[in-house]
Amino acid sequence: MPPEVPQYLVGDPLRLGQILINLVNNAIKFTEQGEIVVRVMVTDEKPGADDQANGDLKMLKFSVSDTGIGMTPPQMATLFQAFNQADTSVTRKYGGTGLGLAISKQLVELMGGTVWLESEFGLGSTFYFTTGFGVAAEALPEQIRASLSDLQQKSVLVVDDSSSTRHSLVAMLRANGLEARAVASGEEALTSVGRTVPSGRAI
Numbered sequence: 176m177p178p179e180v181p182q183y184l185v186g187d188p189l190r191l192g193q194i195l196i197n198l199v200n201n202a203i204k205f206t207e208q209g210e211i212v213v214r215v216m217v218t219d220e221k222p223g224a225d226d227q228a229n230g231d232l233k234m235l236k237f238s239v240s241d242t243g244i245g246m247t248p249p250q251m252a253t254l255f256q257a258f259n260q261a262d263t264s265v266t267r268k269y270g271g272t273g274l275g276l277a278i279s280k281q282l283v284e285l286m287g288g289t290v291w292l293e294s295e296f297g298l299g300s301t302f303y304f305t306t307g308f309g310v311a312a313e314a315l316p317e318q319i320r321a322s323l324s325d326l327q328q329k330s331v332l333v334v335d336d337s338s339s340t341r342h343s344l345v346a347m348l349r350a351n352g353l354e355a356r357a358v359a360s361g362e363e364a365l366t367s368v369g370r371t372v373p374s375g376r377a378i
Contacts, residue, residue, distance in 0.1 A: 176215050178350045183308030186330055190282045195237070197275035197300050202241035209242025209299070212339050232307035240301040246272035246294040254292065255280045279304070285337060334364040 202211045207371035220234040284289045288306035331353050333344045341357035
């Protein structure tokens with residue numbers, strides 16, 4: 176989640192949660208190895224006329240990407256229809272009715288957004304959807320804000336062999352005001368911690 180995405184939104188958390196749960200569950204089902212990444216960003220898309228009448232909204236685009244089995248164009252054509260999966264062989268191997276995707280599409284449309292899919296057979300899939308949210312004032316209690324203020328004076332080294340995990344963790348830390356950088360291995364971490372600037376802080 177990039178820093179320009181508001182921290183506090185006004186909307187329907189139950190519907191949003193159900194959409195994300197359905198899409199992530201689907202990604203897990205069809206991904207035997209690799210990774211699943213959930214992203215959100217602010218889009219340039221303008222709210223519809225009905226939404227504009229309800230005040231200032233931010234249009235957000237969510238995506239759920241996987242490294243799973245992927246799909247062909249004919250398989251994608253019927254994917255959001257209830258009780259349809261990519262084909263009967265998929266149903267036999269992985270189970271399910273495809274109903275979760277149909278429900279997700281309905282929920283997205285009820286929230287004034289659209290849903291679509293990009294996929295290539297054997298190379299994974301990415302589901303996208305957009306929807307609008309109001310922007311709320313900061314809601315953190317004073318005690319938590321004070322704790323964050325103390326943390327913002329710290330520097331953080333993230334160590335992980337997954338590039339997407341490193342990117343996500345560093346982005347989250349920086350969004351909360353911490354100084355963060357990342358390395359890919361324990362060896363790199365020890366080297367980084369061993370290098371210090373004259374102030375005594377590791378770089």
